[in-house]
Amino acid sequence: MFDLRWSASEKKTARSAYEQARESVLAELVTEFKARAAAVATPSDMWALEDYLRQRRQELDGIFDYRYSQLPLVFARLIREGHLDEARLVGLSEEKLEIIRGLLSR
Amino acid sequence: MFDLRWSASEKKTARSAYEQARESVLAELVTEFKARAAAVATPSDMWALEDYLRQRRQELDGIFDYRYSQLPLVFARLIREGHLDEARLVGLSEEKLEIIRGLLSR
Numbered sequence: 001m002f003d004l005r006w007s008a009s010e011k012k013t014a015r016s017a018y019e020q021a022r023e024s025v026l027a028e029l030v031t032e033f034k035a036r037a038a039a040v041a042t043p044s045d046m047w048a049l050e051d052y053l054r055q056r057r058q059e060l061d062g063i064f065d066y067r068y069s070q071l072p073l074v075f076a077r078l079i080r081e082g083h084l085d086e087a088r089l090v091g092l093s094e095e096k097l098e099i100i101r102g103l104l105s106r
Numbered sequence: 107m108f109d110l111r112w113s114a115s116e117k118k119t120a121r122s123a124y125e126q127a128r129e130s131v132l133a134e135l136v137t138e139f140k141a142r143a144a145a146v147a148t149p150s151d152m153w154a155l156e157d158y159l160r161q162r163r164q165e166l167d168g169i170f171d172y173r174y175s176q177l178p179l180v181f182a183r184l185i186r187e188g189h190l191d192e193a194r195l196v197g198l199s200e201e202k203l204e205i206i207r208g209l210l211s212r
Contacts, residue, residue: 026149033152037143043132046139050159057153 002072004096013091014071021084022064028083029056072096076103108178110202119197120177127190128170134189135162178202182209 006014033053040046065074078084079100089097112120139159146152171180184190185206195203 030146030149030152034143034146037140037146040136040140040143043136046136046159047163050156050163053152053156054160057156 002069002099004068004072004093004099006068007093010092010096011068013089014068014075015066017075017084017088018064018066018071020088021078025060025063025078025083029060072099072103076100080104108175108205110174110178110199110205112174113199116198116202117174119195120174120181121172123181123190123194124170124172124177126194127184131166131169131184131189135166178205178209182206186210 033049036049036052040049063074063077075084075089079086086097086100089100092100139155142155142158146155169180169183181190181195185192192203192206195206198206
C-alpha cells in the first residue's frame with residue numbers, strides 16, 4: 001500500500017513502537033479474558049468466551065501486520081484505538097508521520 | 107453400528123442417563139477451565155488455553171452422539187471415563203446392558 005523507504009533507525013523506531021503496542025493490546029486482552037473467565041458460570045458462558053477469544057485472536061492477527069507497506073495503516077489504527085502514543089513514533093520521517101496523521105484524520 | 111429396538115421407557119432411561127453424564131462432563135470442564143484461566147499469566151498461556159478448550163469441545167462433540175445406533179458405545183465410554191454409573195442404565199434390556207459390558211471388557 002505504501003511504498004516508502006525506511007532507514008535502519010526508522011525500522012528500529014517502528015519495531016519498538018509496534019512491539020510495545022502489541023504487548024499493550026495483549027496485556028489488556030489477558031486482563032479482560034481473566035475477568036470474563038472468572039465470571040463464567042455455565043458451559044454456554046464458557047463456549048461464548050471461547051468464541052470471543054478466537055474472534056479477538058483473528059482480529060489481532062489482522063491488525064498486527066509488520067510489513068513496511070502496511071505500517072502506516074497499522075500505526076494509525078493503533079493510535080486511534082489508544083494502544084500507541086504518537087510520541088513513540090518520533091524518529092520516523094516527517095513524510096511518514098504526515099501519512100499517519102492523514103489516515104487518522106479521515 | 108448397533109441395530110437394536112428401543113422401547114419408549116428405554117429411550118427415557120437412555121436420555122436421562124445421557125443428559126446427566128453430559129452435564130457432569132461439562133460441569134467438570136467448566137471447573138477445570140476456570141482454574142486454568144485463573145492461572146493464565148501471559149498471552150501465550152491464554153492462547154494455549156483457547157487451543158485446549160477448542161480441542162476439548164471437538165472431543166465432546168464427538169463423544170456425545172445421541173443416535174440409538176451409537177448409544178451402547180457412548181455409554182460404555184462414559185462409564186469407562188467415570189462420567190456415568192452403570193446403575194443409571196437400569197431399565198435397559200439385558201441385551202443392551204450385555205453389549206455395553208462387552209464393550210467395557212474389551
